Amino acid sequence: MAKRRKLMLKRPKTIKSANQIPGTMTYVGHKEASETKLDVIDYNSERYERFSSTTTEDAFQFVDEDSITWFNIDGLSNVEEIEKLGDYYELHPLVMEDIVNTGQRPKIEEYQDYLFIVAKMLYYKDGEIENEHISMIVGRNYVLTFQESDGDVFDPIRERIETAKGRIRTRGADYLMFALLDSIIDNYFLVIDDMSDRIESLEESLFTSRPSDDITFEIQDLKKNILRIRRAVFPLREVISRMEKMDSDLIDSHTGNFIRDLYDHIIQISENIDIYREMIWGLMDMYMTTISNKMNEVMKVLTIMASIFIPLTFIAGIYGMNFEYIPELQWKYSYFVLWGVMIIVFLLMLYYFKRKKWL
Numbered sequence: 001m002a003k004r005r006k007l008m009l010k011r012p013k014t015i016k017s018a019n020q021i022p023g024t025m026t027y028v029g030h031k032e033a034s035e036t037k038l039d040v041i042d043y044n045s046e047r048y049e050r051f052s053s054t055t056t057e058d059a060f061q062f063v064d065e066d067s068i069t070w071f072n073i074d075g076l077s078n079v080e081e082i083e084k085l086g087d088y089y090e091l092h093p094l095v096m097e098d099i100v101n102t103g104q105r106p107k108i109e110e111y112q113d114y115l116f117i118v119a120k121m122l123y124y125k126d127g128e129i130e131n132e133h134i135s136m137i138v139g140r141n142y143v144l145t146f147q148e149s150d151g152d153v154f155d156p157i158r159e160r161i162e163t164a165k166g167r168i169r170t171r172g173a174d175y176l177m178f179a180l181l182d183s184i185i186d187n188y189f190l191v192i193d194d195m196s197d198r199i200e201s202l203e204e205s206l207f208t209s210r211p212s213d214d215i216t217f218e219i220q221d222l223k224k225n226i227l228r229i230r231r232a233v234f235p236l237r238e239v240i241s242r243m244e245k246m247d248s249d250l251i252d253s254h255t256g257n258f259i260r261d262l263y264d265h266i267i268q269i270s271e272n273i274d275i276y277r278e279m280i281w282g283l284m285d286m287y288m289t290t291i292s293n294k295m296n297e298v299m300k301v302l303t304i305m306a307s308i309f310i311p312l313t314f315i316a317g318i319y320g321m322n323f324e325y326i327p328e329l330q331w332k333y334s335y336f337v338l339w340g341v342m343i344i345v346f347l348l349m350l351y352y353f354k355r356k357k358w359l
Contacts, residue, residue, distance in 0.1 A: 024093075025079040029102040029133070029148050036078040037150065041070045043161055045170045050162070056084045068173050069142045070161075074150045076100045085144065089114070091137065099146050102133035106235035108242055114139045115250055117177070117239065120232035121184055122191045123153050129191055129225070131232060134184070138177045138250060145180065153187045154180060174255040181240070182262055188233060188269050192276065195229070198222060199279050206286055215287060222280045230273050237266045304358060308349045312342050 038058075040051045044067040051058070073082060079100055086096045095116050098104050109116040117136040122129060132152070137144035145154075157179050160168050168179055202218055209215070240263045244256070251259070319326065319338065328334045353359045 025083055025096050025100050027077045027079055027100045029076055029100070036073060036075040036081045038081075039072040039074070041072075041158065041161055042067050043070075043169055044068065045164075048162055048164070048169075054081075056081050056088070060088060065141060067141065068176060070176060071142065071144045072152075072154070073144070073146045074148075076102070076146060076148050082146065089137065089139065089142070089144070091116075095137070099135045102148055104133065104135075106232065106239055108239045108246075110246065110248060115177070115248065117181075119181065119184055119236055119239070121147070121153055121187065122229065122232060123151075123187050124190070124194075125151060129194075131228065136177065136180065138173055140250060141173055143173050143176050143180070153183045157183055171255070172252065174251045175258070178255055178258045178262065182258075182265075185236075185262060185265050185269065188229075188266075191229060192269060192272050195222070195226060195276055196272075199276060199283065202283055203279075203286070206283065206290055219280065219284050219287060222283070226273060226277050226280055230277070233266065233269055233273060237263075237270055240266050300358065304353055307353075308346060311345050311349070315342060315345070 035054055038053045038056060040049075040053070042049045042051075047067070071085065073085070076082065076099070082100060083096060086099075091114070092111060095109070095111070098116070098118065104118045106119050107117075115136075115138040117138065119134050119136070121132045121134050123132075124130070130151070132147055132149065134152075135144075135146040157168070157176075160166050160179070168175060198218075199222065202215065202222070205215060240259065243251070244259050244263050315338070319329070328337075331337075350359070
């Protein structure tokens with residue numbers, strides 16, 4: 001059986017006050033307070049620069065009207081540093097509040113000078129599936145990405161920018177946004193492909209192995225995982241659909257063609273998720289049927305054994321009655337004859353059951 005992969009999805013630790021003013025930044029997430037790390041990539045068709053820091057002020061030197069700047073922020077608990085970045089780009093307070101709240105549902109919001117996008121990244125880390133909240137701000141010449149911890153699915157994008165591979169260095173911030181979303185969705189394919197392998201392996205185990213609690217736990221684990229993956233994918237499908245129809249100056253028509261392709265991909269993923277969901281429910285039905293068949297086999301054996309011993313018990317019961325006179329008991333061969341009769345009855349019963357193909 002395939003090794004079980006757990007989907008690491010915990011409920012965010014909600015520390016937000018019920019009376020808190022809307023727009024107040026309060027970190028709601030899984031991680032303990034940690035240092036915020038800022039990775040900055042500034043590029044155009046002719047140059048490339050990369051800079052890492054723990055303070056936002058150091059990164060503002062890279063902002064250039066003639067280039068595209070990608071700020072990637074790891075760690076959301078240090079809201080002061082994130083707030084400085086929001087102030088610099090004049091982000092709405094409600095946007096800033098949502099950035100540090102990892103319980104947000106995937107969505108897209110359009111503002112005058114930027115787009116705000118929330119998505120969920122799914123990727124493998126140490127053999128397990130990680131689910132991570134990511135927020136994205138897309139301006140005219142910049143992209144801000146906020147994530148709760150280090151490690152993401154964007155390394156291929158960084159490599160393409162550094163090596164000037166493909167068209168990314170010649171396009172705007174909207175194309176970078178597309179590339180980031182495309183990378184997130186591509187990893188959805190990897191996750192559901194692994195889910196497919198697990199389903200096939202489990203289906204084979206149901207036919208080749210004895211029913212066990214391990215199989216039950218595996219099916220339940222698959223059910224939980226596919227439900228949580230669905231919660232990440234289906235809202236993002238709505239985001240991409242809205243983005244495809246959006247009439248925004250921040251997305252040019254060339255990038256719009258790629259977004260339509262992105263929508264096709266996430267539709268395919270959504271359909272696969274529904275298929276795998278039905279297959280998992282089918283596995284549970286198959287497992288319960290297997291258990292029922294095993295139980296029926298046991299009951300059949302017990303019933304046959306009882307049926308064989310019923311006439312033998314009847315014969316033994318007759319000669320166990322306390323009558324004063326039973327003629328054949330006085331015969332010296334009666335004991336052996338009784339055994340012979342019982343053996344013949346036993347063999348006749350076996351022959352009958354075999355003829356009926358019950359054995």
